[in-house]
Amino acid sequence: MEETSAQQAHVHAPPEGFLRKYVFSLDHKVIGKQYYALGLLAVCMGMVLSWLMRFHLVWPTTRIPGLELLSKAGAPGGIITPEYYLSLLTMHGTLMVFFVLTNAPFAAFGNYFLPIQIGAEDMAFPRFNMMSFWTTLVAFLVLILAFVIPDGPPISGWTSYAPLSAVGKDAGPGMGWGMNLWGISIAIFCIGSLLGALNFIATTLDLRAKGMTLMRMPICTWAWFITSCIALLAFAVLLPACILLILDRTAGTSFFIPSGLVISDRLQPHSGGSPLLWQHLFWFFGHPEVYIAILPSMGIVSHILINSMRKPLLSARVIIYSMMSIGFLSWMVWGHHMFVSGMNPFSSLLFSFPTLTITIPATIMTLIWLGSLYGANIRINSASLFALGFISMFVSGGVSGFFLAQPSIDIVLHATYFVVGHFHMVMGVASIFGVFAGTYFWFGKMTGRMMNETLGQLHFWLTFIGTYCIFMPFHYLGLVGNIRRYSAFVNDFTGPLMPLHKFITIAALGTGAAQLIFIFNLIYSRYKGAPAPQNPWEGTTLEWSIPSPPPWNNFGGKHPVIYHDPYQYNVKGSKGDYIMQDSPEPSAD
Amino acid sequence: MSSTIYRPVRTRPPALRGSTVPAARVAKVLSGAEGASQSGIWVGIFAITMSFAAFTSALFVRQGSAADWTHIALPPVLYANTLALLLSSATLQMARRAVTADPSIQPRTGRVGLGWLMATLALGFVFVAGQFEAWRQLAAQGLYLATNPNSSFYYVLTAMHGLHVLAGIVALALVMGRIVASRAAFRKSTFEATATYWHFMGVLWLYLLLVLRTKL
Amino acid sequence: MGKLFAVVLVIIALASAYPIATRMYVMPEDISTHGHAIDDQLSDTMKEAGFSFLGAQLVLAFFVFKFAQRKEGAKLTHLPGGAKLVVTVAFIIVGAEVFALGVLGQKAWANVYFTAPRPDALQIQAQAGQFAFYFRYAGVDGKFGAIHPDKIDEGNQNFFGLDPANDIESRDDIVSGELAIPVNREVHLLMHAKDVGHSFYVRELRIQQDFVPGLDLSVHFTATKIGRYEIVCTQLCGLGHYNMKAYLNVMAQDDFEKWMKQKASEL
């Protein structure tokens, strides 16, 4: 089919001019880098916000010089007010979940490497592809606009529970235009992600090179493919939810707002709405979203582990099937965020069971990774270190999920820092580790220069130890019953916990500082790094069969032909210890 | 730090080399894009279905959440609109026949099936206009977006569907433009995809009409 | 480097487990009749999950220690048993845990939610609003007066929007800022949200339940230990969320009656 379509193919010349090349580019590689840059910008903002949050929690009265410039009302004289803490919290969560974890591991690396790994010249719909990035960028700008408007960012958290989020400015500072911007931004973001997911799916289905059967796709390609299937459904649900929310706020409808609410002494002009409806819609998106955040990292990590172990996984198929079943199960568990929300207590059990069941494929994946390490010859470098770190972090965060999955335990742990610890371990660290690993692994391919190993490993050690110091203690706080989303700990029992909070804050500032090494390494290596060979890691997949950086049309107009399963390492009777996917040399399969 | 041995990729025997474009013009080949637009549109349809499913389930939950669920009489013009939309699907089918029948479609297309496309486009506009008329009539009864939950859902659902139809109209117009200009840029697949989408709009509307009738 | 990774990981794993093992950070002892089931559930899970956590981390450390950076051309081997073994192990271990904790463990949940309050349970209405809790006792007539949101007026202490002028039932309703209850008597708490979502959380009671505007939810519990305990709001409800708390005052039966009389006289 590639054959025939290639004949009557629709051809267009290489891009000319700066704008077409780097700004409004249709090239999936440029778009991938743009997504990466956006993710990086978002993560840095989110990180700075988290420092401010941590600082305020333990030194509430200490002045942060210059902060008043960020917000006069929010930080008068550089001292953060309790309500501004919530604004920071909301922006932190929103930036991190949407603009970091949906962009960096998925949209960025996926855009850059999915077409290459299946032997295509580009995405199926390059124009859509460009549109989805620019829509996402607009969403980002709309969101951070909330920082500069007088109203300030919203204070209802990244989950924006109604009616707090729906009744408008009576609900508190930032709940006027700030909240509108949030809703609009997320709605736009949904559109961008839908376009992107559609593109990924069509590309994977139709643009695979000759001989690239589905089962011959590298594991990360599979991960991106499965993720886009989840994203397609998830964002298709969040979009309507946002539309209804915006209508409640601006058009006076009552989808989420019940009757007889008296907020700041005003009887609200709404009636009959259902707050739980928002929670259901949001979490129906929200839970799959968290797997959207982790699956690409799982794929990237598997890809890198295999390469550094110099031998295939015990079974790549099992990994792929596990990812599929995680993706599938993720649609039946959203209620585990609502155990004590007043939802029918019987449904809590119905949601708890599939949630617990998800730990089975997750465990299978973990054990496959572990079991494959046995008898390998692991090459240690920044990429593989972060990949190994990922496993450790995923286990830590996943295990804490196992507590929360049981409604009876969730009665005491819900809305405590235990939850915060859980999701930072899996999301704030594990997923991010996937991004780090991917960066160290692919940077050479993407820029033509290798990243600095020494700085890379230094960065790993500081981040690995640092993040454990930040996020493990959150679990302890939760076990005592320390409530999340508090601007200050005024409860009788939180006094004794303050030393631990101080420790966390110091660890956070330190770990944050360590990230500067990474940023420096990125910039330094981009210009001064050692030139990257075509196949620095002796990989087998297609991205290593083309120059670094690849030409604008990836394969120089050729159509690669695929002869092997993706990971032909340490094959008996082959010359080297690996066989490229596109080399005709005979192999095991 | 792993040893970084650089290994050139073996040059493959010609027999096995994949199809290539003439070296003369170095250009990017969007292989498989033909098939892609078909699966692309189906994936899109899937997503749209999902979001309308979300709207509908929101409707059910909202109906159960309070006793303020009333009833609104649908403006009769809706049925006329329905007819127009269904007709447009038929005319589109005729156009499609004409286009796919004509072997000379690539690369020159001529003006095949243009009349039918015009008709489709016209009917599409009739539908949208009709929907506006329906809104006007509701407003005349004092039923606005925020009047009661039923009217809220009426406006939301019809507006969302209307937007999607408008998108379809734009797509059709583009296809027509390409046929008229009879550029090589015209691709059957694009046309096919647009047609699929347009028919789906009809199906989606029938579903919505059912919901509006039985629920609102 | 591989060896270093292993060592660091072992240290991290043990250090993470230490505060748990030594029970440095734990909930205060529970004062409810249903709580022990939850505590048992928690400690069982802690054992099994802790085992899994340490197991996984130590195996990871060990394999990296043993198999990282071996000499070039070292013979590579596969885990005996391969994927099959791994998958079966996963199914057996986790399947067992899921069954044991997930299915059998549901009784702890059932205790709280699938039992009706005893008919003689003391009914108290709790109202959550930005940013305070108020509690209402039905008074001698045992009936709560109707709530009129439009009449709510913090200024003259009409937190529930009662209308004593026209509504007899509301006249003897006792409103209090702290939740006073008799010990060892079941309490049926009727939950009402004035504005946005809030939550009722008392660690010692092992009770957490959201207030949802427009929904009439309720919880019931029996406190078994006299004392004052903190009630905190755990649902993000706005700028004062962190500061929204009240006290649960568990009293001996006669003290409670005294308290009621005294409150009634203040009306």
Ligand code: HEA
């Ligand atoms: C990357 C994101 C990510 C991932 C992968 C997960 C994975 C899981 N999550 Fe998590 N979760 C979040 C992100 C994520 N979560 C976020 C962001 C929130 C909070 C949202 C908010 O309120 O703001 C949340 C909240 C959350 C809750 C709600 C808590 C509450 O609000 O009260 C629950 C409850 O069931 C839960 C459960 C789980 C489970 C069972 C898994 C499982 O998939 C984990 C499976 C993995 C393992 C189990 C580890 C590996 C296995 C082994 C080592 C073998 C043996 C171990 C055992 C058998 C225990 N999560």
Ligand code: HEA
């Ligand atoms: C990706 C997700 C992510 C990440 C990385 C982080 C990172 C951090 N988070 Fe956050 N956090 C959330 C997601 C995340 N968080 C969410 C969803 C919430 C809930 C919001 C809500 O309740 O509504 C939350 C809430 C939250 C709270 C709870 C506040 C409260 O409940 O009152 C706290 C408290 O300390 C906190 C702290 C931190 C700290 C100290 C860091 C970091 O500083 C740790 C150090 C940083 C890193 C280890 C990563 C750095 C990465 C890079 C520099 C480059 C990566 C490259 C690319 C992405 C291209 N976060």
Ligand code: CUA
């Ligand atoms: Cu009330 Cu938080």
Ligand SMILES: [Cu+2]
């Ligand atoms: Cu979840």
